[in-house]
Amino acid sequence: MRPARRLVSLRFPVRLLCTLLLLLSVDVAPVAAQDDGPLISSTSYAAFGRPKYAPGFTHFDYVNPDAPKGGTYRYANTGSFDSLNLMNLLGTAPLGLVVIYDSLMRRAGDEPAARYPLVARSITYPRDLAWMEFHLDPRARWHDGRPITPEDVIFTIDQAKGLVTPALKRVQTAVARTQKTGPRSVRIYFTAKNSPSLPTTVMDMWLLPAHYYRTHNIMAASLDRPLASGPYKIGKFSAGRWIEFERVRDYWARDLPVNKGRHNFDILRQDYYRDGTVANEAFLAGNSDLKFESSAQRWDTEARMPVFRSGQIKRELIPYSNASLYVGIVMNTRRAFLADRQVRRALMLAYDFEWSRRVLLKGHHGRITNFFTNSEFASRGLPSGEELKLLETVRDKVPPELFTRAASFPIGGSWTNRRANIVAAAEILRSAGYRIAxxxxxxxxxxxxxxxxxxxxxxxxxQVSLFIENARQLGIAVNYRSFDTAQFRQRLRNYDYDLLLNAPMFAGYETPSYGMTLMWGSKAADTPQQFNYPGVRNPAADAMLSAMLTARNRETTVAAMRALDRILLWNYYAIPMHHIYPAPIGQMPVTYWDRFGHPARQPTYNFSFTSLDTWWLDPVKDARITQGRYQ
Structure with missing residues (x-):
């Protein structure tokens, strides 16, 4: 196994235009002044800092611009799907369906906060970011050949305001109104000024064709192939079993800098299996091409297999800079028993991470210690500086120990420690008014x-067997139940659980925006289909979210996020478990059949394992593979 070696933000001042010219992309230029001051015109955007890629760049650094096209990439999913409509509330869509859609701008995979031209070839906005005008590329086309218009952008936003789908729901919270300003331009007014992260919400939304949905119900679970404009379209499929995405050979944006060297496979095939064990066996049989490792239990035995020893299967550690995905036991505060912070603290003491890591995880997985682990948003030590100033504004709404002690977790791993934790938990429950009979x-x-x-x-x-036993010693009966994909998602959407073991949860954002309010905001707690799984209704957390959204510089954003992390930790909303990957925090182990070529550098943000969009099929390597031949 050879680990990858390389690990691979715009401030908006209030006064001086010259400062704007320095901090924005170098293609920024002032245009005609209006009542709200000089406007800024640009072909790129960074919420904070300066975009890495200058105007006229030809491709991202982590791609091979001359990568050959062709072949099939096969990926094994667990679960099922019964709809091809990402916007509906009841159906389950295939993982990776977003590959058929375009967005207004495309984020880079090697920097945290920048967006570059896709459907929108340039943008204009005032210095207070009250609105942003998107100028559409005249070449932009839907798969049926019709142009993408301002009406389509407005339609997408209007539909997002009526949908509960989390991926589009945040558009509703970001956009106040829209206005068509020309044959290929649309102005979007935001719900708040001076919030650099708000525009990214609109830039990242997938676009929907208004003319298609005049005859199709956008709210219905359907197996009709939706019309889109992205690099792939839906090909053959068998509902719930497998689906193929076909590369659009005349894709209108194939030669844009954001796409050069990407989307190299002719077919992306996803096969669905009932559970991870069967999916792993399918991989070893050569029926899928790549898997990201979530358990080290099979590593030693698999490494002795002939296909590993011969080098036909390889393992690689890919660095990532996103916040680590959260794996843990969420406690639903909508339930009366779990609404008590002290009860949640007691349950925290019932989980023995050290025992689980040693016995179940073979010592490989590290522990998640923050809600934003592996990012600059993770709180550390005691609050200070800007973070302390923000927390002082909510001092009467947070636990007092937040200011005097760093958040920590119970230490288990031995009978003595485990017994001491159980005794402490029992005392907490007794002090909270509960008794044993x-x-x-x-x-x-x-x-x-x-x-x-x-x-x-x-x-x-x-993973939770010892937790259940420890809870039993506290007099609490914990009933473990697993569900198929459809039932499980239905429970998530309606918060129908007491304790939730869902891996992964709480995806980290390198540039936090309104999406964070859907995870931790009070308004989301009672809205179905959001990510606020614990039911957080915390005025202190709301205040930090507000500070983050209105931050005019990266320093304030980081401080607000660290304060939010600290507030969440001290309220014990979830019991953190282990790093999802059996590797050090910040590294993702992948195992794959050695039939591919890929650049020496990998994207360190949002590695696309379902589409593998920067890799390509190497015919020479493929010819050496003796298992899993393409049909």
Whole structure:
């Protein structure tokens, strides 16, 4: 195994235009002044700092611009799908369906905060960011050949305002109104001024064709192939079993700098399996091409297989700079028992990470210690500087120990430590007004406490087996239940659980925006289909989210996010478990059949394992593979 070696933000001042010219991309130029001051025109955008790629760049640094096209990339998913409509509320769409869609601008994979031209070839905006005008590329086309128009952008935003789908729901919170300003331009007014992250919400949304949805119900679960404009379109499929995405050979944006050297496979095929064990066997049989490792339990035995020893299967550590995906047990504060912070603290003591890591994880996985681990948003030590100033504004709304102690987690790993943690947890529950009778914990109405822990896989029961036993010693009955994909998503959408074991959760944003309010904002707690799984209704957290959204510089954004992380940790909304990958934090291990070429540098943000869009099929290597031949 040879690890990859390389690890691979615009401030908007209030006064001086010359400062704007320095901090924006070098292609920024002032245009005609209006009542709100000089306007800025640019072909790129960074929420903070300066875009890495200057105007006229030809391709991203992490691609091979001469990569050959062709071949098939096969990926094994677990679960199922019963709809091809990403916008509906009831159906389950295939993972990676977004590959058929374009957005107004495209983010780079080797910097955290920048966007570059795609459907919008340039932008104009005032210095207070009250609005942004997008000038559409006249070449932009839907797959049926019709041009992408301002009406399509307005239609997408209007539909997003009526949808609960989390990926588009944040558009509703960002956009106040829209206005067509020309045959190929649209102005979008934001719900707040001076918020550099708001425009990225609109830049990243996938675009929908208004003319297509005049005859198709956007809210219906459907297996009709949706019309889009991206590099792929839906080809053959068998509902719930497999689906193929076909490369659009006359894709209008194939030669744009953001796409050069990408989208190299003719076919992206996804096969669906009932659980991860079967999917892993399919990979070893040569029926899928790549898997990202989430468990080290099979590593030693697999490494002795002939295909590993011969080099036909390779392993590689790919660095990533995103916040690590959160794996843990979420406690649903919508339930009366779990609404008590002290109860949640007691349950935290019932989880023994050290034992799980040693016995179940073979010592490979590190522990998630923050909600934003592996990012600059993770809180450290005691609050200071700008973070402390923000927390002082909510001092009466946060636990007092937040200011005097760094957040920490119980230490287990031995019988002595585990017993001490259980005794401490029992004392906390007793002080909170609960009592034990006949071995059962009784609530304040003298009813036995029973919690349902739901999961997406029966294989996760081992990960929580000791937690369930420790909870039993506290008098709490924890019933473990796993569900198929459709049932599990339905429970997530309606927050129908007491405890939730869902891996991964709380995806980290390198440039946080309104999407964070859908995870931690009070308004999202009672709205179905959001990511606020714990049901957080915390005025201090809301204040930090507001500070983050209105930040005019990266320093304030980081301080607000660290303060938010600290508030979440001290309120015990979830029990952190282990790094999703059996590798050090910040590294993603992948195992793949050695039939591909790929650049020496990899994108360090948002590695696209479902489409592998910077890799390509190497015919010479492919000819050496003795298993899993393409049909």
């Amino acid at each position: 006949n071995g059962r914990l009784l609530d304040r109405r003298d009813q036995p406490v029973t919690l349902n822990l739901v999961s997406y896989s029966p294989l996760m029961d081992r």
